[in-house]
Every structure is written in structure tokens, then in C-alpha cells.
Amino acid sequence: MKIGALIRLALIALLLALVLRPEWFTWAFAPFAPPGGPVIYTRASLLSLALSHLGLVALASTASTLIAVTLAVLVTRPAGAAFRPLSRTITNIGQTFPPVAVLALAVPALGFGAGPTLVALFLYGLLPIFENAMTGLSTLPPATMEAARGIGLSRWQRLVRVELPLAMPVILTGIRLSVVISLGTATIGSTVAARTLGEIIIAGLLTNNTAFVLQGGLIVGLFAVLIYDALVQLETYLSWRLGARRARG
């Protein structure tokens, strides 16, 4: 636990330094830069790229969460059960389309920029959240659900007070998977001129500059690890509250 917290702090410090003071790392990346070429990406502020990258992921993940959870709630109601296979198919299609194809198809409709990337991230995020939300909502403890009905909670109260809170750890697992996939996938958004950290990686690929690729990759990777870790912590806390572990402290 102690060591875990230390490692987490060190990674956060490293990430902040990489984004805010990239010039500190010139010595580390220099061996990978082409002779005479630039070592540190300076065409745009890394901070603004990182914020824009995270913003796109947050926006897309929020939208996928809202839609996927709503869909899961609807198809787990008695009246919505008939739509379960259909909604499965729809969310699966989101997943089977390669992200590059989604970008290519979305550009003519939405133009270059953030739009096509948002669409791709949104579609990609749906499936894991939907599947998990459905599992969570359809495997609730039967005695608890029976009691909730028996003591007079309305449908809405049961959903909001009992079903969603109890399914939350499983839903969060879906959100975590989806966010981590999105963090990586967002990098290819730069191919259609979305402002993301992928810009650094692509610039590196185009100019044969491995230093840029490493720099971009490292930042994206660190974000993914830290966000993943934070969401795992949240899930653990919630399932502890739900009694997955008995002993206190």
C-alpha cells in the first residue's frame, strides 16, 4: 500500500514534468533524435495538446456512458427485454468497425477536426460500458430486489436508489476499459487534424524522429496508467462499501 502510493506519486510527478517542462528530458530523448534534428516537440504546447486530448476522451466517454447505461437500463426493464438482441447488435457494430474506417467515413460528413474523432471514440466506448451495465443490472441480489419492491419503492426509486448503486462497480469497470481504449485511440485522431497527443507521435513518424514518438507515447501511456489506477481505486472502494470485504480497515 505504502509502496503503491509512492509509485503513484512518482508517476504523477514524471507525467507533470513531461508535459510542463519537456526540455528537462532533452538528455534522455537526444539519443533517439536524428542527427541535428529537434529532440523536443515545440510546434505546440504539450499542455494544450494534453488538455485537448483528455477533453476529447472525457467528452466521448461521458456520451458513451450516458447512452450505454440508458440503453442497458431500458433493455433490463421487462418492457425492454425484446430489444436486448437489437441493442447488442448495434453496440457490437460500433466495436467491429476499425477506428480508421470510422474516421475516414466521418470526415466527409463532419469535416476535419475534433468531430470525426469524437464519433469514433464514442462508438468505441459504447460496447464495454453497455455489456457491463447489462451484466450489473441483471445480476442484482434477488432478495434485495424483492425487498425493494415489497417495502414500496416505486420503479424509479428502485432504479436510482438500489439498482444503479449496486451495479455501479461493474458499470465502472466498463467505463474504465472504455476510457483506456479511448485514450489510445484518440491519438489517431491527429490524422484528421484533431488536436491530440497523437500529433507528436505522427510528427515523429513523418520525420523519422523516434524521440517524438517516444515522448508522445510515454505521455499517453502515463495518462492511461494513472487514470486506470484511479478508476480501479474507485471500484475497490465502492465494492468494499457493498460488502465484498467484511473486515473493517
Place this chain on the structure above:
Amino acid sequence: MIEIDQITKIYDGARAVDAVSMTVETGTITVIVGTSGSGKTTLLRMINRLVEPSSGDVRINGEATAEMSKTALRRRIGYAIQGHGLFPHYTVARNIGVVPQLLGWPAAKIAARVDELLDLFSMAPEQFRTRYPAELSGGQAQRVGVARALASRPDLLLMDEPFGALDPIIRARAQEDLRRIQRKLGSTIVLVTHDMQEAIQLGDRVAVMDAGRLVQHATPAQIITEPATEFVAEMVGGIERPLRLLSLIPACEIAQDGQIEGTPLPAQTSLRDVLAQCLASGRDAVPVLREDGTQGQVTLAAIRARAQSRA
């Protein structure tokens, strides 16, 4: 008073509950007993409309339940089930207070009620209020489940095998607790069990179900001594019948004069327990207290005579 009038539930053409009528008096415990699949749960769940009757009516104090909103009806009726069904993400206090909260009680009144109920079930409020259900033993969780059902002082308490998951010792204690609390609060309870001994011990009235039909609705003593059908007789258990009867009779009822050695048993000890004491100690008589507090004795001969007489 709860009036159940010709109530029937048909599932896929089969009558799970078949034209059952009975009246439950206010302030009494009625135990519905029967074999598995005899329709006990279905009958109970039609009272708070978790199951909609195919035909027939239920009236609570003269009001037809079919006319009330389901949630309003259920908030007036306590409901406790096997496996307690507590909300795992709520503390004990929030679990118990959930119905009063739905009914819009002020927070201070809910908190006071929660503490009162925890006290009633011998669970120290300051120790248990803030715990989560996962931090309770099975017996404690079950008591909290019953406390939740009682929280809003409901007109009626429905219980479906509330003690089914408990071990025999905890179970006996839970039954005693329920009896004591019911006496104290004057609650009206309808309880389902498939254990005839539980029915006889707890019930003011016992309703025996067989294949969807109510075959006998009577006092425990009548069920034992005058079973209406072969099935009821079988449920009571031919060979154990005298013992069941003894379990209904308090020792003070047949206590005689006579001072014998030993600590006297309490006046309300059942004759079944007195008999067990005689057998265990190898004596022909044991000292018991009488209703007026004086000491008397119960002899084996007197127990035998009482067991042979019919009720």
C-alpha cells in the same frame, strides 16, 4: 382486520392459490404453513399485491387493496423475507429508516425510531447504526430485516420464512423475540413457514395450505387435536403430536402442591421442556413456579395425564 375473500391465483392454467378465504384479527399472529409449492408465498404476496390475484379481494380494515396505489399499500404493510434482503449499500440505520423516509418523516423522528427498534432487538444502537449489512452476522441481519419491516409502525407485517436461513438456536431466539415484540407493539402479523413446530409455537391462528387450498384455519391446539384432514394430521406428525401439544401448555397450568429440591423453573416453561428436564435429571418431578409466584411441582404422571387428554 385483514379479510381475504375467495382469492385465487392461476398460473398457466394451474391454481397456485385456490379460492382461499380467511380473516386475520388485529393484533394476532397468523401462521400459514404447508408443504413446498402449496401456494403460501403466492397467498402472502397477494396481500401486498406483489402478485395480482386472478380473482377475489383483500380488504384491510374494510378498504379493498385493489383500489389503493401499490406503493402506498406496500408502505403501509411491513415486509420481511428469508435472506433479509437488506440494501448492502445502506447502513443499518438507513436500511431501517428507508420506509419512514419514503413516507416523509422528519430526520430526527427517523433517527429516534431506528434507535428504538435496535434497542427492541437487543442491538446496541451506537454499535450497530453505522454498520453495513456485510458487517453483520446472519442473525443480526435478519433482525435488522424485521426492524426495517416494523419501522413505520405498519398496520400489518408480512413475513415469508423470515427465520428460514438461521441455525436452530438463533432461530428459537428470533422466534421468541418476534413473539415478545409482537405482544409489546400489538402488531398484526401474517407469517409463512413450512415448519409446523414454528407455526404451533408462534401462531395465535394456524392456516394450513395444501395444493393451493386452505384446508384448516384454527388455533394451534385445534390443529393438533382436531386435524381437519389426513394431510393436516400428517403435517402435525402422528408420533410427535403429544409432544407438540405439550409444547403449548405452560407448566403452571398443571403444577401441584409440594416442595421439592432444586431451582424452580419459570411458570411459563412449556410442559415439553419440563418433560425434557425430568428425563435429563432422571427425576419423577421437578419444582416449578406458579402464577402467583409460590413454588409447586410438576410430576411425570401429571404430564402423562395431560398429554393423553385431548386439549
